[in-house]
Amino acid sequence: MTQTLPETPAVQIEAMSKNYGSFRALRNINLTVRKGEKVVVCGPSGSGKSTMIRCINRLEEHDEGRIVVLGIELNDDVARIDEIRRDVGMVFQHFNLFPHMTVLENCVLAPMLVRKIPRAQAEATAMRYLEKVRIPEQASKYPGQLSGGQQQRVAIARSLCMQPEILLFDEPTSALDPEMINEVLDVMVSLASEGMTMICVTHEMGFARRVADRVIFMDAGEIVEEGNPETFFVSPANERTKKFLSQVLRH
Amino acid sequence: MTALHPAAGYRLSSLRKRFFRTPLQAALSLASLLLLGTLAWKAFDWAVLSAVFTGEGGPAACKAAEGACWSVIANRWRIIMFGLYPYEEQWRSALSCVIVVVMIVLSCLPACWTGKRIAAIWILGVGLFYGLMKGGVFGLRYVGEEAWGGLALTLFIFVSTCVIGFPLAICLALLRRSRLPWISRVTGLIIDSIRSLPLISILFAFAVVVPFMLPSWLQGDKLYRVIWGAALFFAAYQAEIVRGGLQGVARGQEEASMALGIGYWHRISRILLPQAMRNALPATINQFVISFKETSLVIVVGFFEILASGNAAYGTGEWTFAYVEVYAFIALVYFIFVYSLSRYGAFLERHMAIGTR
Numbered sequence: 001m002t003q004t005l006p007e008t009p010a011v012q013i014e015a016m017s018k019n020y021g022s023f024r025a026l027r028n029i030n031l032t033v034r035k036g037e038k039v040v041v042c043g044p045s046g047s048g049k050s051t052m053i054r055c056i057n058r059l060e061e062h063d064e065g066r067i068v069v070l071g072i073e074l075n076d077d078v079a080r081i082d083e084i085r086r087d088v089g090m091v092f093q094h095f096n097l098f099p100h101m102t103v104l105e106n107c108v109l110a111p112m113l114v115r116k117i118p119r120a121q122a123e124a125t126a127m128r129y130l131e132k133v134r135i136p137e138q139a140s141k142y143p144g145q146l147s148g149g150q151q152q153r154v155a156i157a158r159s160l161c162m163q164p165e166i167l168l169f170d171e172p173t174s175a176l177d178p179e180m181i182n183e184v185l186d187v188m189v190s191l192a193s194e195g196m197t198m199i200c201v202t203h204e205m206g207f208a209r210r211v212a213d214r215v216i217f218m219d220a221g222e223i224v225e226e227g228n229p230e231t232f233f234v235s236p237a238n239e240r241t242k243k244f245l246s247q248v249l250r251h
Numbered sequence: 252m253t254a255l256h257p258a259a260g261y262r263l264s265s266l267r268k269r270f271f272r273t274p275l276q277a278a279l280s281l282a283s284l285l286l287l288g289t290l291a292w293k294a295f296d297w298a299v300l301s302a303v304f305t306g307e308g309g310p311a312a313c314k315a316a317e318g319a320c321w322s323v324i325a326n327r328w329r330i331i332m333f334g335l336y337p338y339e340e341q342w343r344s345a346l347s348c349v350i351v352v353v354m355i356v357l358s359c360l361p362a363c364w365t366g367k368r369i370a371a372i373w374i375l376g377v378g379l380f381y382g383l384m385k386g387g388v389f390g391l392r393y394v395g396e397e398a399w400g401g402l403a404l405t406l407f408i409f410v411s412t413c414v415i416g417f418p419l420a421i422c423l424a425l426l427r428r429s430r431l432p433w434i435s436r437v438t439g440l441i442i443d444s445i446r447s448l449p450l451i452s453i454l455f456a457f458a459v460v461v462p463f464m465l466p467s468w469l470q471g472d473k474l475y476r477v478i479w480g481a482a483l484f485f486a487a488y489q490a491e492i493v494r495g496g497l498q499g500v501a502r503g504q505e506e507a508s509m510a511l512g513i514g515y516w517h518r519i520s521r522i523l524l525p526q527a528m529r530n531a532l533p534a535t536i537n538q539f540v541i542s543f544k545e546t547s548l549v550i551v552v553g554f555f556e557i558l559a560s561g562n563a564a565y566g567t568g569e570w571t572f573a574y575v576e577v578y579a580f581i582a583l584v585y586f587i588f589v590y591s592l593s594r595y596g597a598f599l600e601r602h603m604a605i606g607t608r
Contacts, residue, residue, distance in 0.1 A: 059506055086512035096507035100525050100603075109521065110511035155507075162511060 008071045010035045010166050010197045011056055016065030018051060025051050026221045029065070035165070038198045040208040040229075043218035044244060049201045052218070053168045056199070057088045070165055086114055089159030093171040095151040097143035103130070103154050104139040107161045115162065122161070129157040133187050149180025156187055167191070169200040205248055209233060217241045310569045323573035324580050327564035331580065334400015334555035334563070340392055344403040347380045351406045354380075359595055361602060373414065380407065396474040400555035402584065408546045408556065411478045413539065416485030423490035425519065428497060445487035451548050453480045458552035477549055485542050492538060496531030497523060529603050536596030540589050557581055 011033040018026040026048045033039050041049045054060040055067060058074050058081050067074045069084045098106050107126035111117045117125070130136040133153040143151055152172055159167060169188070173181045185207050192198055192211045202208065208215050208229055215232040217225045217240075225238045233249075236242050270280040301318025305325065313320035324331070332348075333341045354376030357363055363372060384403065387393040399407070426438040445453070457480030458473050470476065500523055508522045528535070547558040555563065558581055564570070565577045 057510055059509060082512050082514060085510060088510075090507075090510035092503060092507060092510075094501075094503055096501070096503035098504065098507070098522055098526075100529070110508075110513055113517045113521070114512045114514075158511070 007035060009033060009068075010037070010070060011199070012066075012068040013052075013056075014066045014068075016055065016062045016067055018048075018055065018060065018062045018064075024221055026055070026062070029223060031216070031223065033166075033197065033199060035197055036195050037213050038192050038196075038211050039200070039214050039216060040212040041199065041201045041216045041218060042203060042205070042208065042244070042248075043224075047218040048221040049218045050170050053090075053170055053199055053201055056166075056168060057085050057090055059090075082114075086162060087165045088168060089162055089164035089166070090168045090170065091152070091155050091159055091172045093175050095143070095148070095155045095175075097151055097155055097158070099143050102140050102142055103135075103146070106143070106154060107158045110158070111161050125163075126157070126161050129160045130154070132160070132190075133157045134183075147180060148176045149183045152176065152180075152184045153187055156184075156191075160191075166197045166199070169198065169202065171201050171203070173202065173204060203248060205233070205245075217244065219244070310572075313573060319579075320573045320576050323565060323570050323576050327570065327577070328580075330401070330564040331557065331561050331577065332401045332403075334404060334560040335398050336400055336403070337392070337394060337398065340386070340394060343383050343386070343391065343394075344399075344401065347383045347403050348406055350376055350380050350383070351403075351410055355410070377410075377414075396472050399474070401560045402557050404549075404554060405546050405556040405558075408474075408478055408481065408549060408554075409543050412481040412485050412542055412546070415479065415482035416489060416542075419482065419486035420489030420493055421524070423486055424493035424497060427490065427494055442487045442490055445483055446491075448484075450481070450484050450545055451551055453484050454548055454552055456480065473552065474554065477552055477554070481542070481545070481549075485538070489535065489538050492531045492534045493527060495534070496527030496529070499530035500526045532596065532600055532603065536592060536599075540592055543589060543592065544585065557584060 009032045011031070013029050013031040016026060016029040017024065029052060031039075031052075041053065043049050051060055055062045055074075056069060062074075070087055072080055072084055074081065074084065097103075098109070101109065104123060104126055107130065108119065108122040111122040111125065112119060127136055127139065130139055133156055135150055135153050135157070138146060138150060138154070143154065146154065156167075156172075172188070173184050176184065181204070185204060188198070188200070188207065189211055198211075200207075200212075212229050214226060215229050216223055217232070217236075217238070219240050225232070225236060225241045232241075233245065236245060271277040297318045299318075301316060302321055303313050303316045303318070304321050307322075309322075309326075310320075313322055329338070329341060333344045336344045354372055357372050358369055363369060382388055383391070384399060384407070385394060385396070423438055423442055427435050427442065429435045429438070454477055457476045461476055462470050504522055504526065505518060508518045513522070546556055549556055550559040561577045561581045565574045570577075
């Protein structure tokens with residue numbers, strides 16, 4: 001089937017730059033992510049990859065250029081930002097669950113406050129997603145009583161409860177003990193197979209190979225190279241990419 | 252059975268190890284024990300064995316006795332507890348005290364911690380207290396604020412200071428961490444200015460100086476001006492405590508709630524403040540305790556709260572010798588309130604620790 005209308009992209013970044021004082025954190029970023037696309041962003045630490053995805057839901061403000069998310073341009077309009085944040089979920093490196101609430105309360109809070117969904121319905125949805133991340137039996141526990149891997153899965157369920165169009169992952173496995181990484185990656189793989197639009201900052205190259213439609217390599221605040229995982233991993237064009245991959249894939 | 256319970260045996264042996272390890276240590280321990288024992292006995296003898304309890308003999312019976320003169324309390328407790336409040340109406344003042352205590356206890360129970368319940372308890376409680384104390388309705392005789400006194404006045408000042416001061420403190424703390432520099436700087440200036448003044452001068456200024464600056468319709472009764480002064484002072488300190496609590500909440504908490512699309516007020520009320528107040532709890536209880544005791548400073552602007560009423564109770568010629576007993580009694584009243592407050596603080600810390608292991 002051929003598409004007649006050009007679909008609005010999920011995320012469209014044009015000539016975006018960001019500075020911290022005189023430091024150029026991001027320079028001239030151009031990136032378009034289609035709906036349903038899975039993009040993995042990698043690069044050495046300090047290359048600006050986290051900063052870039054945090055600009056997409058405006059946890060960071062960009063200084064130049066344009067960011068359009070789901071057809072809405074990000075600017076200082078607070079109402080618009082909240083509108084975008086409703087539809088763009090984010091999973092953090094350090095989970096950031098609310099420690100004073102149970103797992104279930106963590107999951108129903110935003111749907112009830114932001115989407116005005118009645119409690120019973122919000123709880124039913126939450127339980128469905130907790131089952132999806134294979135953790136429904138922990139619903140009445142507090143985050144502090146769970147392992148890192150379990151907390152991160154709850155965090156994913158919490159984002160899903162808002163039924164977002166796009167999910168951003170900011171190094172979701174790098175704070176985890178090695179034996180817990182796979183339980184989180186498995187959840188991410190199954191989300192990807194269901195057609196969620198995902199932008200993941202991660203060092204998990206196996207995940208990138210398996211899931212990504214496109215891999216983006218960033219260094220020093222710029223997108224250096226992008227391509228499908230096959231060509232990216234097998235025959236990278238840029239010297240910096242080659243060096244990075246040789247360091248990451250050595251073992 | 253002669254065998255000691257294992258725990259008791261352990262305690263005994265650890266006691267021996269700690270206090271009777273060497274002969275010198277044993278001697279010192281015994282000497283200290285003897286000293287403490289003597290002091291305790293003297294105090295007990297003064298307070299109970301040689302004391303005069305009934306008021307029948309009047310001051311003369313006390314002067315003849317060796318020990319404490321509790322009959323001054325029996326004779327004068329109404330002045331201590333109710334101050335200048337009209338004698339035949341003092342049941343109203345007593346009932347008001349009970350209402351305030353019930354109100355405080357109710358709002359301390361976790362079961363009552365919803366906005367509606369707290370609001371209902373406080374509006375009802377303060378309304379009842381005010382109506383009962385002031386009268387002029389339902390056939391109750393009118394008693395103006397200038398005649399209020401004793402424990403009822405102490406509790407009223409304390410409770411109003413906290414009720415006005417606490418929300419004010421939260422506002423100040425939030426304004427101080429505003430992203431707009433001029434707001435945070437001005438708030439900081441206000442907080443620091445208030446904190447650099449002694450409470451006594453603030454009370455004095457609000458009672459005496461403010462009437463010269465405000466039009467008469469804005470002045471209100473002196474009592475309410477003094478309460479506003481005390482509340483402002485409370486708020487300045489408590490604001491810094493709340494701000495400290497907010498700083499202890501991980502940055503990721505706010506980011507996570509922002510990423511979920513939760514708006515500013517819900518972020519503050521559901522995510523940040525509940526966690527900040529946990530961090531700030533010990534210091535907050537401390538601030539409440541200090542404020543309770545500082546209510547006694549209103550004496551400088553002519554109010555007869557419990558301490559000033561105590562002064563009046565023994566200051567009438569025939570009982571002037573019995574000031575120690577009066578102060579001991581007032582100290583006991585303070586102790587009951589402050590100690591309950593601290594115990595409640597400890598309970599809260601345990602209760603709140605459940606979620607954040």
